[in-house]
Every structure is written in C-alpha cells, then in structure tokens.
Amino acid sequence: MNLILLFDDDFIAPQQVVLRDRRFQHIKQIHRAAQGDTLGVGQLNGLTGQGKITRLTDQEVELQVTLDKEPPAPLPINLILALPRPQMLKRTLQTIATMGVKTLHLIHSNRVEKSFWQTPQLQEDKVLEELLLGLEQAKDTTLPHIEYHKRFRPFAEDIAPQLAQNSKALVAHPGPYPECPQKQQQPITLAVGPEGGFVDYEIEKFEAAGFEPISLGQRILRVETAIPVLLAKLF
Amino acid sequence: MNLILLFDDDFIAPQQVVLRDRRFQHIKQIHRAAQGDTLGVGQLNGLTGQGKITRLTDQEVELQVTLDKEPPAPLPINLILALPRPQMLKRTLQTIATMGVKTLHLIHSNRVEKSFWQTPQLQEDKVLEELLLGLEQAKDTTLPHIEYHKRFRPFAEDIAPQLAQNSKALVAHPGPYPECPQKQQQPITLAVGPEGGFVDYEIEKFEAAGFEPISLGQRILRVETAIPVLLAKLF
Structure with missing residues (x-):
C-alpha cells in the first residue's frame, strides 16, 4: 500500500478523514506510524497528496489531508x-x-x-x-x-x-x-x-x-x- | 504445458521415451490424447521436436520422438x-x-x-x-x-x-x-x-x-x- 486511498465516506470535514478498516490496520501494523507522521494519500477518482496523523487510537486513525497533486497519467x-x-x-x-x-x-x-x-x-x-x-x-x-x-x-x-x-x-x-x-x-x-x-x-x-x-x-x-x-x- | 519436457531417464531407446508422472497425467487428461497423436516435446537442455504416441495405457505413455529444432533464443x-x-x-x-x-x-x-x-x-x-x-x-x-x-x-x-x-x-x-x-x-x-x-x-x-x-x-x-x-x- 504505497498510497492510502480515501473514499467520500471517510471525510468528517473537508480536509479530515477517519479510517477504521484495513487501511487503519495497515497504517498501525505495517507503517507502524505514530501521531504526527505523514503518509501518502489520494482520494478515489481525485487528487493525491499527504495525510498527517492527528489522532491514533486502538480503533481508528484520524488524518488531516492535503490533496493537491494529479494522479499519474492513464495509459491511452x-x-x-x-x-x-x-x-x-x-x-x-x-x-x-x-x-x-x-x-x-x-x-x-x-x-x-x-x-x-x-x-x-x-x-x-x-x-x-x-x-x-x-x-x-x-x-x-x-x-x-x-x-x-x-x-x-x-x-x-x-x-x-x-x-x-x-x-x-x-x-x-x-x-x-x-x-x-x-x-x-x-x-x-x-x-x-x-x-x-x-x-x-x-x-x-x-x-x-x-x-x-x-x-x-x-x-x-x-x-x-x-x-x-x-x-x-x-x- | 505447451511442451512436454523430456529427461535423460525417460529414454528407453535413442528416440523412445516412457512417461508415468504428471506429464503422463497431463497428456491423458488435459490433451486427451490418443495413440497416434503428436505432441510438442523437448529434451532438457537440448533440442525440441515432436513426440508421436505409440502406446497409451492407464499407467504410462510411450512416445516416438524426433528432436530436430533449436529451442527459442535466450535473452542476453x-x-x-x-x-x-x-x-x-x-x-x-x-x-x-x-x-x-x-x-x-x-x-x-x-x-x-x-x-x-x-x-x-x-x-x-x-x-x-x-x-x-x-x-x-x-x-x-x-x-x-x-x-x-x-x-x-x-x-x-x-x-x-x-x-x-x-x-x-x-x-x-x-x-x-x-x-x-x-x-x-x-x-x-x-x-x-x-x-x-x-x-x-x-x-x-x-x-x-x-x-x-x-x-x-x-x-x-x-x-x-x-x-x-x-x-x-x-x-
């Protein structure tokens, strides 16, 4: 998972998401990320950018996200x-x-x-x-x-x-x-x-x-x- | 299996092989081959060619083989x-x-x-x-x-x-x-x-x-x- 994909339902505010599923598990167990860490994120069918972990509990992770880059070009x-x-x-x-x-x-x-x-x-x-x-x-x-x-x-x-x-x-x-x-x-x-x-x-x-x-x-x-x-x- | 690979141990005569393992199963069940049919064969680290089924029982298949073609060129x-x-x-x-x-x-x-x-x-x-x-x-x-x-x-x-x-x-x-x-x-x-x-x-x-x-x-x-x-x- 080189990018955490975000869905509309993940957003609790325009630049804020909460994840609870396999993405949360991955961030916690594979990335072994902590509060303050920054991860690559992207919105499904939208832009890519960075997500900063603002809260990490045993159940969920909250990210402040900045989406400002185009995804890679598609093949024609x-x-x-x-x-x-x-x-x-x-x-x-x-x-x-x-x-x-x-x-x-x-x-x-x-x-x-x-x-x-x-x-x-x-x-x-x-x-x-x-x-x-x-x-x-x-x-x-x-x-x-x-x-x-x-x-x-x-x-x-x-x-x-x-x-x-x-x-x-x-x-x-x-x-x-x-x-x-x-x-x-x-x-x-x-x-x-x-x-x-x-x-x-x-x-x-x-x-x-x-x-x-x-x-x-x-x-x-x-x-x-x-x-x-x-x-x-x-x- | 686009080619039946033959090993030295398979040969019972210079141009004759008997197969009993997964190659036999494959010839019987996937190719659904019968006596007289011809299959692509190749000798490990040697030439490729054709094998004609001369005998097919419940336990083994015997092929008359002609090996006369170079295998595809290797990548350098x-x-x-x-x-x-x-x-x-x-x-x-x-x-x-x-x-x-x-x-x-x-x-x-x-x-x-x-x-x-x-x-x-x-x-x-x-x-x-x-x-x-x-x-x-x-x-x-x-x-x-x-x-x-x-x-x-x-x-x-x-x-x-x-x-x-x-x-x-x-x-x-x-x-x-x-x-x-x-x-x-x-x-x-x-x-x-x-x-x-x-x-x-x-x-x-x-x-x-x-x-x-x-x-x-x-x-x-x-x-x-x-x-x-x-x-x-x-x-």
Whole structure:
C-alpha cells in the first residue's frame, strides 16, 4: 500500500478523514506510524497528496489531508481481454490497475470455460478490491472501468468496430505477424486472448472489425505476463 | 504445458521415451490424447521436436520422438534480483524461465526479510519445479542457472563489478533517473530491488560497481510486474 486511498465516506470535514478498516490496520501494523507522521494519500477518482496523523487510537486513525497533486497519467488504451481463470483474473485486475489501464472489456471466447463467468471473483466487491490494491500500488486514484461481454459475436460485430474506429486496434496472437509496435503516441485498442489463444474464427472477426494481428515472438506467455509485456512495449 | 519436457531417464531407446508422472497425467487428461497423436516435446537442455504416441495405457505413455529444432533464443541478460517473498518467488521463477532469462542471481538486500531465505520454496526441487513450468510454457528447454548470495556486500563488491564489466549494467530504482533503454543488442546486467526498493547505500554500491540507475516511471510496480516490463522494454 504505497498510497492510502480515501473514499467520500471517510471525510468528517473537508480536509479530515477517519479510517477504521484495513487501511487503519495497515497504517498501525505495517507503517507502524505514530501521531504526527505523514503518509501518502489520494482520494478515489481525485487528487493525491499527504495525510498527517492527528489522532491514533486502538480503533481508528484520524488524518488531516492535503490533496493537491494529479494522479499519474492513464495509459491511452482500451484493453480487451478474454476472461481469465479466477486466480489469474485476480492478479490481472491488480496489474491492469497498477499499470494505468482505465478501460477493460472482459469478453467471452471459445477457449474461456463457461464456468469462469460464475466465479465469485467477478462479484462487484471482489473486483473493486483487486482494482483498489492495484491503484494503491501505483499511487493512482482513478478507478478503471470494466465492461463485461458474455457473448463473443455481439461484442466482435457491434462493439469491437467502434473501439477500433478511434484508435490503432491490435490483437495479440501467436503466429507470423508483425511484432508489437513500440512507443505509441496514439490511443490503442488491444485484444488479448485466453490461455490457448483465440480461435481462427475469432481472429477473423477481429480483423473484420479493423484489428491488426501482432505477435509477441516465439515464446508463448501466460496472460498475466503477456499483459505487462504488451503494455511495456506499446507505451 | 505447451511442451512436454523430456529427461535423460525417460529414454528407453535413442528416440523412445516412457512417461508415468504428471506429464503422463497431463497428456491423458488435459490433451486427451490418443495413440497416434503428436505432441510438442523437448529434451532438457537440448533440442525440441515432436513426440508421436505409440502406446497409451492407464499407467504410462510411450512416445516416438524426433528432436530436430533449436529451442527459442535466450535473452542476453544476467538478472540480479533481491530475494522476493515466497509466493512471489514461485511466480517469478516461472516468469523468468518463460521469458528466456538464463542466469539469475538471487541476492540479499536490506529490505529482504531474513526469513525469506528459510522458505521451502528455495529447496532445489521446488525451484526446479517452477523453472520447468516456465520452460514448458515458452516451449524452451534450456534450464536457467541460479546463484544465491545471502550477503549483500560481498556480492556488491566482488561479483557485481565482474558482471558489469562485460555488459551494460543497470539497476532499476524509483527516482529521477533515465528511462529504461529499449531494444538493446548488447548483453545486459540488470538489478531489481525488493518490495520497497534498494536502500540508498545499496544503490551507491551498485553505482560503484558500474551500474547505471534507471527508472520505470511514476508508477511503482510489484516485482512480478516490473520484471516482465523491464525485459519487454530492454529486448
């Protein structure tokens, strides 16, 4: 937790918050902070700054906060991702939040097991928890927006072309394709398949929607590795 | 398992192997393979190729193998990594093997908890298991070599300067440093700190050994994300 994220409900006055939950525990046990200490804070979807501990008891901590800095810049990307298996989903949500992705489309695909859509990890509070952990790691405050598309074809035919229209649209796929481009200045839409990759029909659909297949080279990466690799190359 | 890794003990004839362990289970249950099917195989520290199932029983599978292809090229890097916490170590070992790192130095550092050196995850068989999973993922056969340095100073004073001598030596550290360079053709030595980063003294030691600090930008990444990001940028 490199940043303590603050929510509207935490404020008891315009520059004063009281925390009682895991953030309080973290400040007390991990930071081992004391009255007078200053910690990095940020308001969800708002500014970052400093919080000075004005009171610390066994139940709660009170901070006087000054919020005056913009959070780190977002990445100009729409990420489209075939729904990963639950454990990988958890880490992936953290990673995309840490790296600055602000729009994520989780889609169905032939090689996504239908049962993955039933996982408790997709419950709103679970997803939020992972995204917040990711933001705290990067000292970011801007919550990513996630859209869920449980059917591939309507997504590929109706939504993918719109996303491709205002950006450079890429689909990462093993094969004899051009390498992932580097240091892009323009907005990117990037689709990443499930374990085992998209099937041919899906790649054809992405191509029809205006997506250009790109390769990551000979080595096949797990989704949780492919995403940081692709984002690191692109930006 | 994108590749079935074969060991010397598996061979019953020059081009014939019998598998009974998790590889047999995987072939049977995940691949749902049958006699006559062909699977990607590779010999540990050797060539890759194809294995044709010549016999499949409830206990074992026999393959006729043809090994004729070089494994993917290694990354020209010495990676130096402050020992991560056990769970992160597991995933990191897989990741570095998948991405093609062949030399890893795990070092102590001020912010590495001493107890991390006692984890069962550092036992030779556990380390090997994760590295093999990483190789199988990337269809690679060349086992990474790992060295362990439980004291920072002797490593920084005696070994780091040698590593720096024949390569471009970099230490990733948050701060106002140049960005990570891209698309390097020359051999690289790269040091990555623990959660919380190296301490100032350690950065000074790396600099004295010929290492140049580089930054990954404003966002602080977890080690398991920083490594794929750094490797993706460098190569």
